[in-house]
Amino acid sequence: xxxxLNQWTTRRWSVAESVDGCVRHELAAVGLxxxxxxxxxxxxxxxxxxxxxxxxxxxxxxxxxxxxxxxxEEGRRAFARALDDNRRAIDEAxxxxxxxxxxVVGGLPGVRPGEPLPASGGSREPATEGSREPATDGFAPGSxxxxxxxxxxxxxxxxxxxxxxxxxxxxxxRLALEPLHPVYCPDRAVLSTLGQAxxxxxxxxxxxxxxxVDTFHVWWDPRLPDDLARARGRIAAYQVCDYLHPLPADxxxxxxxMGDGVIDFGPITRAVAGAGYTGDxxxxxxxxxxxxxxxxxxxxxxxxxxxxxxxxx
Amino acid sequence: xxxxLNQWTTRRWSVAESVDGCVRHELAAVGLxxxxxxxxxxxxxxxxxxxxxxxxxxxxxxxxxxxxxxxxEEGRRAFARALDDNRRAIDEAxxxxxxxxxxVVGGLPGVRPGEPLPASGGSREPATEGSREPATDGFAPGSxxxxxxxxxxxxxxxxxxxxxxxxxxxxxxRLALEPLHPVYCPDRAVLSTLGQAxxxxxxxxxxxxxxxVDTFHVWWDPRLPDDLARARGRIAAYQVCDYLHPLPADxxxxxxxMGDGVIDFGPITRAVAGAGYTGDxxxxxxxxxxxxxxxxxxxxxxxxxxxxxxxxx
Numbered sequence: 001x002x003x004x005l006n007q008w009t010t011r012r013w014s015v016a017e018s019v020d021g022c023v024r025h026e027l028a029a030v031g032l033x034x035x036x037x038x039x040x041x042x043x044x045x046x047x048x049x050x051x052x053x054x055x056x057x058x059x060x061x062x063x064x065x066x067x068x069x070x071x072x073e074e075g076r077r078a079f080a081r082a083l084d085d086n087r088r089a090i091d092e093a094x095x096x097x098x099x100x101x102x103x104v105v106g107g108l109p110g111v112r113p114g115e116p117l118p119a120s121g122g123s124r125e126p127a128t129e130g131s132r133e134p135a136t137d138g139f140a141p142g143s144x145x146x147x148x149x150x151x152x153x154x155x156x157x158x159x160x161x162x163x164x165x166x167x168x169x170x171x172x173x174r175l176a177l178e179p180l181h182p183v184y185c186p187d188r189a190v191l192s193t194l195g196q197a198x199x200x201x202x203x204x205x206x207x208x209x210x211x212x213v214d215t216f217h218v219w220w221d222p223r224l225p226d227d228l229a230r231a232r233g234r235i236a237a238y239q240v241c242d243y244l245h246p247l248p249a250d251x252x253x254x255x256x257x258m259g260d261g262v263i264d265f266g267p268i269t270r271a272v273a274g275a276g277y278t279g280d281x282x283x284x285x286x287x288x289x290x291x292x293x294x295x296x297x298x299x300x301x302x303x304x305x306x307x308x309x310x311x312x313x
Numbered sequence: 314x315x316x317x318l319n320q321w322t323t324r325r326w327s328v329a330e331s332v333d334g335c336v337r338h339e340l341a342a343v344g345l346x347x348x349x350x351x352x353x354x355x356x357x358x359x360x361x362x363x364x365x366x367x368x369x370x371x372x373x374x375x376x377x378x379x380x381x382x383x384x385x386e387e388g389r390r391a392f393a394r395a396l397d398d399n400r401r402a403i404d405e406a407x408x409x410x411x412x413x414x415x416x417v418v419g420g421l422p423g424v425r426p427g428e429p430l431p432a433s434g435g436s437r438e439p440a441t442e443g444s445r446e447p448a449t450d451g452f453a454p455g456s457x458x459x460x461x462x463x464x465x466x467x468x469x470x471x472x473x474x475x476x477x478x479x480x481x482x483x484x485x486x487r488l489a490l491e492p493l494h495p496v497y498c499p500d501r502a503v504l505s506t507l508g509q510a511x512x513x514x515x516x517x518x519x520x521x522x523x524x525x526v527d528t529f530h531v532w533w534d535p536r537l538p539d540d541l542a543r544a545r546g547r548i549a550a551y552q553v554c555d556y557l558h559p560l561p562a563d564x565x566x567x568x569x570x571m572g573d574g575v576i577d578f579g580p581i582t583r584a585v586a587g588a589g590y591t592g593d594x595x596x597x598x599x600x601x602x603x604x605x606x607x608x609x610x611x612x613x614x615x616x617x618x619x620x621x622x623x624x625x626x
Contacts, residue, residue, distance in 0.1 A: 108575055117558055117575070139572060139618065148577035154535070183496045185533040186558040186575045196535040220498040222467070222509040245430055245499040249562035259452060262421055262430070262499045264461040305452065 001273065003306050004057040006031035006239065006284035010295035015040035017295075019048045025299045029055035029280040031239075032096065034089060046095055057280035058176065058212075058237045059098040062089040065160035066153040066190060069109035070146075079156070082106075086164050093173045099279060100176035100236040101168070102212055105157045107187040110146030114187070114250065118145025153190045158200060161209065169208040176236035177201065178212035181220075183251050194218050194227040201234050210236030213272055214284070216243050216255050219263045228271035235277040240265060240310055241285045248288070255286045258305040265310045273312040281310065314586065316619050317342035317370040319552065319597035320349055323608035328353035330608075332361045338612045342368040342593040344552075345409065347402060359408055370593035371489065371525075371550045372411040375402040378473035379466040379503060382422035383459075392469070395419075399477050406486045412592060413489035413549040414481065415525055418470045420500040423459030427500070427563065431458025466503045471513060474522065482521040489549035490514065491525035494533075496564050507531050507540040514547050523549030526585055527597070529556050529568050532576045541584040548590040553578060553623055554598045561601070568599045571618040578623045586625040594623065 005027050007018040015036050022030050030049065037045045037059070049056055065086070068079025086103075093101040110118060147153065161175070168175050177197040180189035191197055197211045211234050218224055242261030247254035258265060269281075283302050290298055318340055320331040328349050335343050343362065350358045350372070362369055378399070381392025399416075406414040423431060460466065474488070481488050490510040493502035504510050510524045524547050531537055541548075555574030560567035571578060582594075596615050603611055 111558060111575065114559055139621070146575075148575055150532070150577065151580070181496070182494060182533040183560070183564075186556070192533050192535060219463070220495040220505050222505060243499070245424060246427055247496070247564065251496075251560065251564075262424065262459075262461055264463065267464070308452070 001238070001269075001278060001281050001311070002028055003303065004029035004031055004055070004280035004282045005299060005302070006058070006060070006282040007036055008033055008060070009283055009285045009290065009302065010298055011291045013295050015045050016048055019052045019054060021295060021299055022054055023052050024296075025303060027299075028053075029057040029282075031058045031060060031282040031284065032056055032098070033060045034092060037092065037096070042092055042095055049096065055280060056096045056098040057282050058100050058102050059089070059093040059096055061102040061104050061178075062086045062164075062175070063102075063104040063178075063189075064106040066106035066156050067109050068156045068160075069149060069153050075109070078109075079160070083160060083163055086160070087167055090164065090168045090171055090173045090175075093168075094171040098173070100174040100210060100212075102176050102178055102237065104178055104180065105189050105191045106153070107185060107190060108147055108150065108153055109156075111187045113252070150185075150190060157190065161200060161204070165204045165208045169205065174207055174236050175209045176212045177209065178214060179217055181217045193221055193223070194231065195223055198227060198231055198234060206233045210234045212237045212239060213268075214239040214241075215263050215265060215268055216241050219243055219268065224268070225271055228268075228275050232275045235272060235275055235279075237282065238269075238272050238277055238279065239282045239284045240306070241283060244287075253286050253288055255284070257285060257287075257290060257301060258283070258309045266312070269310055269312040281306070314551070314582075314591060314594050314624070315341055316616065317344055317368070317593035317595045318612060318615070319344035319371070319373070319595040321346055321373070322596055322598045322603065322615065323611055324604045326608050328358050329361055332365045332367060334608060334612055335367055336365050337609075338616060340612075340616075341366075342370040342595075344371045344373060344595040344597065345369055345411070346373045347405060350405065350409070355405055355408055362409065368593060369409045369411040370595050371413050371415050372402070372406040372409055374415040374417050374491075375399045375477075375488070376415075376417040376491075376502075377419040379419035379469050380422050381469045381473075382462060382466050388422070391422075392473070396473060396476055399473070400480055403477065403481045403484055403486045403488075406481075407484040411486070413487040413523060413525075415489050415491055415550065417491055417493065418502050418504045419466070420498060420503060421460055421463065421466055422469075424500045426565070463498075463503060470503065474513060474517070478517045478521045482518065487520055487549050488522045489525045490522065491527060492530055494530045506534055506536070507544065508536055511540060511544055511547060519546045523547045525550045525552060526581075527552040527554075528576050528578060528581055529554050532556055532581065537581070538584055541581075541588050545588045548585060548588055548592075550595065551582075551585050551590055551592065552595045552597045553582075553619070554596060557600075566599050566601055568597070570598060570600070570603060570614060571596070571622045579625070582623055583625040594619070
């Protein structure tokens with residue numbers, strides 16, 4: 001395994017700056033984000049990583065496949081849009097020769113990251129807004145603005161995978177299903193455990209569909225050792241960062257530099273290695289302080305912490 | 314199944330006020346908290362619930378058994394103190410004829426709810442505090458102030474259960490292991506899934522050790538239907554509240570009135586009923602707005618929302 005910089009860790013850097021940074025810090029791989037690739041231009045990005053001799057350890061990200069769970073025409077259109085966008089992401093991953101396309105599958109239909117539930121979500125005056133007393137009058141079960149059908153949302157993901165996996169396979173791209181910490185189940189990923197992601201994989205060839213193991217998302221899972229053992233041949237990416245305590249108010253930014261949180265990386269890395277994974281290890285940190293720091297300093301810290309805490313041996 | 318008021322939902326009410334409130338709103342059961350019982354007095358509480366003809370659907374709570382994972386004498390003392398306190402909780406549950414003693418097992422040793430990690434937690438300057446750049450100098454792996462040994466903490470829980478289950482059994486008290494949402498794994502409960510709790514139960518007779526199914530904690534779990542099916546005879550308590558989105562900054566207070574969040578209660582209640590559970594259903598809400606509201610209004614809302622959203626039929 002060798003260290004890779006996921007470019008969201010040094011979010012201020014463009015693709016060109018990230019590529020330069022990897023070369024300067026003697027890293028052999030970079031994880032790219034579609035937004036940044038679009039800013040740089042896809043062809044230019046391909047040229048830059050090729051000239052630098054870097055591997056693209058992943059392209060982030062496809063997914064958000066669950067909107068099809070909204071009723072009627074709105075749902076059908078949203079599902080078609082999601083499939084189109086994912087086909088474009090697969091095409092980009094193919095151009096970049098990325099080791100995989102990371103798939104964040106999406107949350108409950110109509111629930112938006114960080115935003116309050118649609119006002120029609122079962123209560124005209126959600127108790128979370130302001131200090132009003134909970135409403136008894138006017139409460140109507142049902143939720144035209146979003147869906148609480150978690151099982152249905154999970155079925156939409158399986159359905160979309162049935163369309164996208166063959167498309168990816170034809171282009172030599174591996175989809176990497178990323179289970180996210182259950183705290184993100186409402187708004188970002190109804191895929192919540194490694195075991196659930198593996199179960200989804202098994203209908204497809206390993207070179208078409210694998211999983212992402214991200215320490216932040218899986219560290220707490222009592223089934224992790226067993227599920228990593230059965231992930232042999234299916235781990236498409238290994239991402240590391242720490243889990244901060246307490247989490248910041250925006251839980252999306254609770255990812256910390258290794259050593260600053262509660263995760264013991266050794267046992268997880270050993271189990272990932274034990275499952276036969278020999279690819280790159282991306283450090284992917286969403287964290288306001290890390291983003292505010294000098295990116296070169298962040299990469300230096302990342303290398304030192306990685307060496308001290310992450311390797312299996 | 315019938316509705317029970319967990320007294321933390323109407324947190325401003327004393328035991329006496331909660332008992333009066335249950336009678337006034339025609340509820341047949343109440344879930345009590347040890348702090349409130351201590352304020353009222355144990356003997357007085359026994360008298361009040363008996364006179365009112367109420368069932369005590371649970372006593373909250375025992376647990377916090379993991380501190381024994383701290384090194385040396387500090388760990389040994391902490392473990393002994395935790396066992397002593399749990400024996401007292403069992404004695405109180407016996408006096409109250411509570412249907413169970415809810416066990417929140419504790420997080421990583423030395424990690425405190427809502428507090429930053431001990432300063433020695435692997436980094437002298439955690440990146441979460443202030444806007445300092447991540448430290449590279451002075452970083453030393455290892456964490457004298459707390460433990461990252463999650464597997465070890467889980468072993469401490471099993472070990473403590475080996476002491477406490479027979480003690481509870483002799484007094485006719487049923488311990489109810491509560492898996493908490495994984496977001497509470499660092500500081501409150503290394504017991505993170507229903508499946509994990511069931512696995513711990515199976516070494517003991519069903520009347521000694523069961524599980525709590527709390528919708529807030531388990532709604533996201535892809536294994537929930539399967540684990541509820543195998544929970545037959547082991548469900549000691551069923552607690553309901555909603556999961557708010559987005560969570561408030563203090564994630565402990567993300568519990569909402571049914572209908573205000575993302576949980577579809579019907580399928581969960583049906584599976585709980587399918588596992589043979591016929592006990593009381595407690596509504597337990599930790600929520601600043603609910604606590605600020607008039608408790609009688611909260612109970613009225615609770616009854617209406619429960620009837621509209623929770624029953625299996």
